[in-house]
Amino acid sequence: MTKKPITETTEHVPKAVVARLSLYLRQLQLVEQSGQATISSTQLGQMLSITDAQVRKDFGYFGQFGYPGIGYRCHELIHAIREILGTNEVRPVALIGCGNMGMALLGYRGFRKQGFEVKLAFDVDQDLVGREVGTILIHDFKQITELLPQFGIRLAILAVPAQTAQSVAEHLVFSGILGILNFAPVKLNLPASVSIVDVDLAVQLEQLSFGVVKVESSL
Amino acid sequence: MTKKPITETTEHVPKAVVARLSLYLRQLQLVEQSGQATISSTQLGQMLSITDAQVRKDFGYFGQFGYPGIGYRCHELIHAIREILGTNEVRPVALIGCGNMGMALLGYRGFRKQGFEVKLAFDVDQDLVGREVGTILIHDFKQITELLPQFGIRLAILAVPAQTAQSVAEHLVFSGILGILNFAPVKLNLPASVSIVDVDLAVQLEQLSFGVVKVESSL
Numbered sequence: 001m002t003k004k005p006i007t008e009t010t011e012h013v014p015k016a017v018v019a020r021l022s023l024y025l026r027q028l029q030l031v032e033q034s035g036q037a038t039i040s041s042t043q044l045g046q047m048l049s050i051t052d053a054q055v056r057k058d059f060g061y062f063g064q065f066g067y068p069g070i071g072y073r074c075h076e077l078i079h080a081i082r083e084i085l086g087t088n089e090v091r092p093v094a095l096i097g098c099g100n101m102g103m104a105l106l107g108y109r110g111f112r113k114q115g116f117e118v119k120l121a122f123d124v125d126q127d128l129v130g131r132e133v134g135t136i137l138i139h140d141f142k143q144i145t146e147l148l149p150q151f152g153i154r155l156a157i158l159a160v161p162a163q164t165a166q167s168v169a170e171h172l173v174f175s176g177i178l179g180i181l182n183f184a185p186v187k188l189n190l191p192a193s194v195s196i197v198d199v200d201l202a203v204q205l206e207q208l209s210f211g212v213v214k215v216e217s218s219l
Numbered sequence: 220m221t222k223k224p225i226t227e228t229t230e231h232v233p234k235a236v237v238a239r240l241s242l243y244l245r246q247l248q249l250v251e252q253s254g255q256a257t258i259s260s261t262q263l264g265q266m267l268s269i270t271d272a273q274v275r276k277d278f279g280y281f282g283q284f285g286y287p288g289i290g291y292r293c294h295e296l297i298h299a300i301r302e303i304l305g306t307n308e309v310r311p312v313a314l315i316g317c318g319n320m321g322m323a324l325l326g327y328r329g330f331r332k333q334g335f336e337v338k339l340a341f342d343v344d345q346d347l348v349g350r351e352v353g354t355i356l357i358h359d360f361k362q363i364t365e366l367l368p369q370f371g372i373r374l375a376i377l378a379v380p381a382q383t384a385q386s387v388a389e390h391l392v393f394s395g396i397l398g399i400l401n402f403a404p405v406k407l408n409l410p411a412s413v414s415i416v417d418v419d420l421a422v423q424l425e426q427l428s429f430g431v432v433k434v435e436s437s438l
Contacts, residue, residue: 015426018426049234085425091428110421180427202335205310205312207237208416
């Protein structure tokens with residue numbers, strides 16, 4: 001296993017390759033849970049309907065992780081992917097906006113499982129500020145420039161109304177945020193150094209719809 | 220362009236291929252919006268960092284959509300994919316559970332854009348039943364066996380607490396639901412004919428985290 005230094009490798013990695021890292025990670029976690037210690041690129045590819053050449057090419061951006069005659073060691077590859085994704089240690093996340101979506105996300109347990117922890121929550125509504133949700137205190141949005149750097153937070157979940165999203169996002173960038181998970185239905189316009197992922201839940205409904213069409217057509 | 224009859228084709232289509240259909244669809248919608256009328260499998264693949272062979276193999280499950288010397292006609296391929304996914308006509312969806320997540324989803328505009336409409340909402344809480352959210356009336360959960368078939372609803376979004384999710388899901392299946400978008404943090408155990416997609420928002424945070432690691436390592 002030979003890893004490339006991060007600065008050398010991650011410059012030109014396509015988004016789609018990074019997206020597939022999450023797929024590989026989830027699949028490897030399942031394989032490891034089932035008690036299987038190693039896996040070939042062919043086998044991993046088959047599980048995800050990806051050619052083995054594509055699997056090797058994807059990992060090739062980051063180094064050489066396989067062993068001749070063995071394949072990948074699941075535990076090692078999981079660790080390597082999480083290192084690439086920066087989730088081997090728990091990453092603190094800030095939640096901005098504690099309306100319905102924000103409150104739902106405060107209770108969402110899936111983040112912790114993959115190495116994320118909502119550490120701070122913010123809102124402008126003074127009726128919400130000071131309230132505790134689980135173990136999280138809702139802070140006044142005015143405090144972000146002070147609190148985000150203090151907690152070393154680089155990732156934010158944006159769950160504010162569409163009309164305020166752009167201006168709130170600019171405040172976040174000013175406070176050191178480098179990545180925004182955007183639930184607001186607007187395209188944010190921010191410096192290129194800031195990563196943005198727009199949540200598109202319709203993708204998942206489409207997957208379901210396909211299954212429904214299949215069953216309906218066989219009825 | 221030659222489509223295979225649905226019953227012949229969709230039997231053995233891997234989940235990962237269906238997931239990529241959504242990726243192709245989003246990309247083709249962008250390409251078409253930019254004014255480009257045709258696209259080659261190589262070009263489409265490059266945009267998504269997928270080999271052209273993989274692109275052709277994926278579409279090959281459903282028929283022959285390209286033209287020699289032209290490639291794919293964007294408009295036609297978008298229509299074909301939406302037909303495969305069953306979203307050329309608006310698909311009605313039921314929302315089960317009107318807590319924070321449910322309320323947030325009632326206001327989520329991304330569904331409509333891709334061909335889904337939340338038609339009915341349900342809750343067990345009598346304080347919520349009868350309330351109108353936008354144009355949607357919240358119904359008593361007891362009415363699902365009557366209302367879902369009446370509205371021909373096959374897709375449901377499950378946003379109920381973990382401890383009730385399984386029993387609610389069983390009621391949904393009994394009422395004719397064939398696909399469930401599951402926000403509850405439990406593995407549902409349902410007949411194989413029912414499609415389930417578990418929402419995993421951590422995947423999207425991982426994509427962001429990668430961007431953050433990249434910037435941090437260059438600081």
